[in-house]
Amino acid sequence: MRRFAPIIFLLFFFSGFSQNRPLLYNVDDLPQSLLQNPGARIDFTRHIGVPFLSQIHLSAGSTGVTAYDIFADDGTNVNQRVSNVMREITSGDYFSINEQLEILSFGWKMGARGYFSAGIYQELDVFAYFPKDPALLAFEGNADYIGQDFKFSDANFMGEVLTVYHAGFNYKVDAKLTVGGRFKLYSGIFNAESTGNDGFFRTVETPGGPNFYLHEVRGLDVTVNTSGYASLKEEEDMTVDKAVAELLSRSFFGQNGGLGVDLGFNYRVTDQFSINASIQDLGLMFHQKDVENYNYFGSFQTNGLEPLFPELDGNEPTIPYWEIFEERVDRNLQEETTNNTYTTWRPLKYNASFQFGTGKSILPCDYLLSKKPRFMNLFGMIISGVNRPKGPTYGVTAYWDRKVTDNLRFRLAYAVDEFTLTKLGFMMSSRFKNFNIYLAANDIIGYTNLAKANSASLQLGMQFIFKDL
Secondary structure (H helix, E strand, C coil): CCCHHHHHHHHHHCCCCCCCCCCCCCCCCCCCHHHHCCCCCCCCCEEEECCCCCCEEEEEEECCCCHHHHHCCCCCCHHHHHHHHHHHCCCCCEEEEEEEEEEEEEEEEECCCEEEEEEEEEEEEEEEECCHHHHHHHHHCCCCCCCCCEEHHHCCEEEEEEEEEEEEEEEECCCCEEEEEEEEEEEEEEEEEECCCEEEEEEEECCCCCCCEEEEEEEEEEEEEEECCHHHHHCCCCCHHHHHHHHHHCCCCCCEEEEEEEEEEEEECCCCEEEEEEEEEEEEEEECCCEEEEEEEEEEEECCCCCCCCCCCCCCCCCCHHHHHHHHHHHHEEEEEECCCEEEECCCEEEEEEEEEEEECCCCCCHHHCCCCCEEEEEEEEEEEECCCCCCEEEEEEEEEEEEECCEEEEEEEEEECCCCCEEEEEEEEEECCEEEEEEEECHHHHCCHHHCCEEEEEEEEEEEECCC
8 A cells, every 4th residue: 555655646746727628618719719629619710829838727626625724824733623624524525636738739721611720738637536534544543433434445546647639620510500529649648546446444342252342354455557657666766856857758759548539519599699519538548558556455354463471481482473463464455566458538528508699799700600790798608527436527607708809808707616606717818910818717716815725727828810811
């Protein structure tokens, strides 16, 4: 079990934060909207992103606990604060970190109805459920939990760093319907995951037995799969700096690969009302190189040490109770390291929304929608989520999108998700001739005191966007 610590440390070293980005969804004059819905309606004819700066996305969140809950300077004992948090938080609470850096982005109109786009981005995604039972057992022990099961299934996490090469096509079927798809090649840099674990530890009273308590581990079956980690661990004098440098050197050509697709559509019911939906990262990663798996399994039962006190002469050694106990534990609770290949699903993301426009504008019309009118005010609602090991996470966002001029727009949003019921967001996009820059921040209330915030999200980017060939 000691191997867990360095793996988890490496995952969280790349700090970053929910994957869905509602502030950019349905923004028809930003190329990044095509990454969330390849069938989105757009109003430009070509684009090229500023390398490494066309999209920088950082977001993080935790349900059930904030930094303030642990580190509050309120005169209370930190151990008591930790104990209080551990009693309140559940095994369904989780920590999420996501980071995405767009390395290359470009696209152009193809024919009268199509738009081709492609690029490269690097992504970090970490998701971990709070291991309540193992943490409670380690922090408080079992004295106050006689007869209670401590479940090893609470240990459930995944994390990966990868590079994504993608190409997509957006196609206007007719004046109402636009569809699109995106093909992705995944290049794995690092992965660690432990899901589907089983077993429990329990202490029960046995006043009629050889000792007052019986301790047992039943059906222990815990596996941690890793790829891209074994080579770092085996190198001599490996430091954090060296590990980061090695991982960065794999950024463009990782050791493991995978395939995935994005699909989406936009349907204009009337000139003012439209609906759309998309799925992202319907795909698999195949981990075949630099793979190492750590397995812990078995069952064990003990009444504790039962010392005897026989009469010994000066030449007889004492009974090695602890060595005997360790041998019994090692014989029944085993640790095994293997190099078995494994496959993981990418975290599937989904979006669905509707949008209503008011106030016809005099702005240039959308070339993909047969010169249908645009509107100064757009009101919409987005339902989004991500598939996770214990079920999907989700959020609902309502927004007002205001197109001030052809070169300036902003969006105000209010969201409800598993992190908070009061998430306010703001996005602004501005263009100077063909140069466009945007900034989006979610959970603005949380920025006033990050220590008390359950989540935070920031996006920014710049690119050249052209509306006429």
